[in-house]
Amino acid sequence: MKQTSPTILAEKKIIARRGCRHPEKIIDHSQTSFSVMFTGSASGHLLPPYMVYRAENMYNSWTEGGPEGTRYNQSKNSWFNMAIFKDYFYSLVLPYFKRFDDALPKKYNIRFMLMPPNSTHLCQPLDVAFFRPLKVKWAEVLHKWKTTHRGTIPKDHFPRLLKSCLDSLNQNGSAEKNLKAGFKGSGIYPINKNEVLKRIPTNEGAESEDGNPQIWKEAFTNFLKESRATETQPLRKRKKKLNIAPGKSIDSSILSDIQQEEFESATTSSEKRKEQQLLQLQRIRKDIRKLYQVLMKVMEPFHYMKFWVG
Secondary structure, X not given: OEEEOOOOOOOOOOOOOOOOOOOOOOOOOOOOOOEEEEOEOOOOOEOOXXXXXXXXXXXXXXXXXXXXXXXXXXXXXXXXXXXXHHHHHHHHHHHHHHOOOOOHHHHOOOOOOOOOOOOHHHHOHHHHHOHHHHHHHHHHHHHHHHOOOOOOOOOOOHHHHHHHHHHHHOHHHHHHHHHHHHHHHOOOOOOOOHHHHOOOOOOOOOOOOOOOHHHHHHHHHHHHXXXXXXXXXXXXXXXXXXXXXXXXXXXXXXHHHHHHHHHHHHHHHHHHHHHHHHHHHHHHHHHHHHHHHHHHHHHHHHOOOOOOOO
């Protein structure tokens, strides 16, 4: 099982504005998205999809024309929460397995297993061989619809488009072949850890397959940790805004000159502040001397002791 949001895969190199998620061709783009859970077995059987709309209410037209057996639900952000996941499992997954044996889960001690973080591209069968051809087909269906319609896809059109996408994918048994290839490529069925390990860079001094089995487990865990740290670790360097004229580009040499100028400007400003502070102190001392000179002249007839201020 794997949740995904339909997207378009870029197939050409283009120039686009930074931050654009799908820049290859934007036609009536919007932030609205639907979540679809796909479930497949190692035998190549694809279960009906489970769709979650971004809405607070469900309407009958949103459930018409979709793939046979599809389940429909809704949430405020179109995400799967615990309640929706339980409904998905009990209404779609469990009935499929009970067709083989009603006591199957208890009989074979079936449990959920969590994959290591940042490893779905290696261990998730649908990520390995199913989603890419699916999204390629979806891009074709979406492009065809948008060239003949205006606006974003209404919710009551989405089930029909999804059915068209899956029908196109299932031609010549491609979906079944992709699922089998995904389970084989992830080393789940038939069980073969080398299917995953051969796609991981080997460490020097690693033992052979007949050596200690703990070695390849540690190597796999270390690889995932290093990949996760490299991809998700934020930069700690403090950013500083540069005063660049609009439409002008810079390179490293110009950047160094700008930083040097800013440093010299900051140094000059600091020196000027020190000079101003010294001048202000001198004026204060001068004013104090004048004040005491006046006081001394006033108090002199009364024979008070004279005192000076250095």
